[in-house]
Amino acid sequence: MAGLSKKLVLIDGNSIAYRAFFALPLLNNDKGIHTNAIYGFTTMLMKLLEEEQPTHLMVAFDAGKTTFRHKTFEDYKGGRQKTPPELSEQFPFIRDLLNAHNIKYYELDQYEADDIIGTLSTQAEKDGFDTVIISGDKDLTQLSSERIRVDITKKGITDLEQYTPAHINEKYGLTPDQIIDMKGLMGDASDNIPGVPGVGEKTAIKLLKQFGTLENVLDSIDEVSGKKLKEKLEENKQLAEMSKKLATITRTAPVEVKLSELEKQEANYDQLTKLYKELGFNSLLDKLDGEEEEIELKDIKWEEVTDFTDELPSHAELYVELYDVNYHTADILGIAFHADQKTYFISPEHAAESEAFKKWIEDDSKTKSVYDAKESIVAFDRLGMKLQGIDFDLLIASYVIDASEAADDFSSIAKRHGADAVPTDESVYGKGAKKKVPEKNELMQHTARKAAAIHAIKETCITSLEKNEQLELFEKLELPLATVLAEMERKGVQVDIDRLKDMGVELKKKLEEIQSDIYRIAGEEFNINSPKQLGVILFENLKLPVLKKTKTGYSTSADVLEKLKPEHEIIDHILHYRQLGKLQSTYIEGLLKVIHDDTNKIHTRYNQVLTQTGRLSSTDPNLQNIPIRLEEGRKIRQAFVPSEKDWVMFAADYSQIELRVLAHISDDEGLKEAFHQGMDVHTKTAMDVFGVSKEDVTSGMRRHAKAVNFGIVYGISDYGLSQSLDITRKEAAEFIKKYLDSYPKVKEYMDDIIHEAKQKGYVETLLHRRRYIPEITSRNFNLRGFAERTAMNTPIQGTAADIIKKAMIEMADRLKAESLQTRMLLQVHDELIFECPKDEIEKLEKIVPEVMESAVELSVPLKVDYSYGNTWYDAK
DNA sequence: TACCGTACGA
DNA sequence: CTCGCTCGTACGGTAT
Numbered sequence: 001m002a003g004l005s006k007k008l009v010l011i012d013g014n015s016i017a018y019r020a021f022f023a024l025p026l027l028n029n030d031k032g033i034h035t036n037a038i039y040g041f042t043t044m045l046m047k048l049l050e051e052e053q054p055t056h057l058m059v060a061f062d063a064g065k066t067t068f069r070h071k072t073f074e075d076y077k078g079g080r081q082k083t084p085p086e087l088s089e090q091f092p093f094i095r096d097l098l099n100a101h102n103i104k105y106y107e108l109d110q111y112e113a114d115d116i117i118g119t120l121s122t123q124a125e126k127d128g129f130d131t132v133i134i135s136g137d138k139d140l141t142q143l144s145s146e147r148i149r150v151d152i153t154k155k156g157i158t159d160l161e162q163y164t165p166a167h168i169n170e171k172y173g174l175t176p177d178q179i180i181d182m183k184g185l186m187g188d189a190s191d192n193i194p195g196v197p198g199v200g201e202k203t204a205i206k207l208l209k210q211f212g213t214l215e216n217v218l219d220s221i222d223e224v225s226g227k228k229l230k231e232k233l234e235e236n237k238q239l240a241e242m243s244k245k246l247a248t249i250t251r252t253a254p255v256e257v258k259l260s261e262l263e264k265q266e267a268n269y270d271q272l273t274k275l276y277k278e279l280g281f282n283s284l285l286d287k288l289d290g291e292e293e294e295i296e297l298k299d300i301k302w303e304e305v306t307d308f309t310d311e312l313p314s315h316a317e318l319y320v321e322l323y324d325v326n327y328h329t330a331d332i333l334g335i336a337f338h339a340d341q342k343t344y345f346i347s348p349e350h351a352a353e354s355e356a357f358k359k360w361i362e363d364d365s366k367t368k369s370v371y372d373a374k375e376s377i378v379a380f381d382r383l384g385m386k387l388q389g390i391d392f393d394l395l396i397a398s399y400v401i402d403a404s405e406a407a408d409d410f411s412s413i414a415k416r417h418g419a420d421a422v423p424t425d426e427s428v429y430g431k432g433a434k435k436k437v438p439e440k441n442e443l444m445q446h447t448a449r450k451a452a453a454i455h456a457i458k459e460t461c462i463t464s465l466e467k468n469e470q471l472e473l474f475e476k477l478e479l480p481l482a483t484v485l486a487e488m489e490r491k492g493v494q495v496d497i498d499r500l501k502d503m504g505v506e507l508k509k510k511l512e513e514i515q516s517d518i519y520r521i522a523g524e525e526f527n528i529n530s531p532k533q534l535g536v537i538l539f540e541n542l543k544l545p546v547l548k549k550t551k552t553g554y555s556t557s558a559d560v561l562e563k564l565k566p567e568h569e570i571i572d573h574i575l576h577y578r579q580l581g582k583l584q585s586t587y588i589e590g591l592l593k594v595i596h597d598d599t600n601k602i603h604t605r606y607n608q609v610l611t612q613t614g615r616l617s618s619t620d621p622n623l624q625n626i627p628i629r630l631e632e633g634r635k636i637r638q639a640f641v642p643s644e645k646d647w648v649m650f651a652a653d654y655s656q657i658e659l660r661v662l663a664h665i666s667d668d669e670g671l672k673e674a675f676h677q678g679m680d681v682h683t684k685t686a687m688d689v690f691g692v693s694k695e696d697v698t699s700g701m702r703r704h705a706k707a708v709n710f711g712i713v714y715g716i717s718d719y720g721l722s723q724s725l726d727i728t729r730k731e732a733a734e735f736i737k738k739y740l741d742s743y744p745k746v747k748e749y750m751d752d753i754i755h756e757a758k759q760k761g762y763v764e765t766l767l768h769r770r771r772y773i774p775e776i777t778s779r780n781f782n783l784r785g786f787a788e789r790t791a792m793n794t795p796i797q798g799t800a801a802d803i804i805k806k807a808m809i810e811m812a813d814r815l816k817a818e819s820l821q822t823r824m825l826l827q828v829h830d831e832l833i834f835e836c837p838k839d840e841i842e843k844l845e846k847i848v849p850e851v852m853e854s855a856v857e858l859s860v861p862l863k864v865d866y867s868y869g870n871t872w873y874d875a876k
Numbered sequence: 877t878a879c880c881g882t883a884c885g886a
Numbered sequence: 887c888t889c890g891c892t893c894g895t896a897c898g899g900t901a902t
Binding site: 586658711715781790796 | 887888889890891892893894895896897898899900
């Protein structure tokens, strides 16, 4: 646009990354990637965007090792330290960062970033731009002119010194052009440019003030004062000329980028958010949220209805707005639905009073598209309506399409699929102590927007699902499962409060005893729950050997303490204290907190859209990690009881489902044989790996075999196995090799799946659940290793998850079809827990294994074990 | 309020 | 020679 000033910023990418790397401490994120250069680069970028407000922007990188300068001087940049691996691993992320910002970057074979910058800034000057160059390398100051400013990092990365021709004159008494002559005379140690020996900055400047250019100096050596200096100049004429040539930045590099292509674009906030999360840049994430809120949102049209005289639509997008994430207890604020290009709002009170509305909600021929079917079903159930006819769920669709995109709120999901007009809940309600319901118009507006957004996005999602062959997974598995889960959650599981409280009292007594024992042995009182204080007692006062350290100090984890047991009598007491403390705080006090007073029931929430493998997770409380391994903890299960008199708890679990899935996927004869013959798979593995007969398998051999089996499922590494069996890495590696030799097709599977992940970028489960694994091509050892294990594990764990989900849907149908009173209550990854009247036990013993075992057909049989009893504890 | 270390489950 | 086996949730302590 003519008349408006254009401002170009050019960044010397390598130089800034180096500066950031050395200026900041070596930060780590949770995946073990170093992030200090990325972080520094980002903060520099943010500051720059804010302060300079560029209209055009580009980052230049150095290409490869050799440049045209090496033809002039082989040793150019010789003697330089190799780039530390901790830095080079960060470069790909810096490029990701620039991509997310929609900032162009460029590198050119045989040229350095300097030359790209020199060429572009010269062009820009002709085209009427103002240009700012950012670098850590003072060489660049030679480019300075009336319209080109060169900013050089001073200390740190955001403290810049601005080099204009005036500043250069003030500082050196030279013009920008003379900077090259200066380098020619004095050289540059960091680039290994020789210069004239014995000539430093002072002498160079003096000479240039007198003669103007290097050439003039060399032509007029006679006039130079000082005998020694004359000699040096005379002897090193050629060296000086070559040095000048090396230091000269070319302004005519064959750069193919046009300035018009460098126009500053809006950042891709979704990508940025994802990247910042991955890197653990939480402070920057907060800033991002701030920026996003500034986007103006168009008001949408909606009207409030209080009663229904007109007929309700045959299809609508429906949304229920709640005040809290826990939909079992949250206030229901309002309901919106979108139909025939209009959006309506209805208050929960009016909804509950309207017979017509209730009829419509419950009519399964009137289809509804929702966001979070499970939440909606529960909310309507609380209003006394049975929501039916759900044909689409935005949250679940989004999860099925890509589970890695964090499903935190409606706004971000809508935006990801192209509907950017929904503000975040946080911006409408506020957060923390300031959270409150907004005035009614704003509330109605917000609720209506969501219903309208579902409508806007639905088709795109369906198209994606179809394209990925996931429509069946979505419609036939996840969507019906939401209803099943809603029923399970809503029913809840009964808890024997008195039993729990009694256990609490007993635990408290024991804890006090152990505590005083520990204080007595330690000779002082301290907080046993504080790893820091405990560390001081164990490793400083008692001088126990330090076997492992954490980021913050000594490790006092169970596996460390286990090894310290023989060293001191206090260890046993601490382990016991930890064990009981965990029971008390998490399982006694924690569970008591979430029991609903009126019913004595617990209503967990299953998160259906969280795990990357397709499993469910459970919160508030987590009922998928109730103790079982140790008897003392297992007793907690005695508090989980049937909710009706004379009923029992009935539990059924898949036996070795993951190994069976592995046997199926890999099609390994040896492994399949174990299951076809109904053998104990770990014993069979021990026989195959150690080459012994069944009778000769010792318990030690079986234990090792079992650990290898688990390891294989998890995506094994010799280190991991060595840890779990407490053997050396070498021994572990030998086990793994023996295992893979015994089951060659398992090895083939492991190799193939990694290859496939590299090819396609994702892996799949039996029912087409996908997990994208971009890190599989990473040059970073850590990331790639992690990705490879993910590729191996996800199809196994995910297929097992698919299977039990399918079984749950069929189980719910079957119970209904047979008009049984039995209720499915809980799912714990490979087991289902029911409560049932005693006279239905016999039927369940037949139906449950039948349904679960036939959920899918694999090349090995599925096997289900079951039992029942008066409490969950007794159903073992 | 957010993170860390620890510990529970499959 | 890196540095480490899958997926989760919840607690108390501690730093901010």
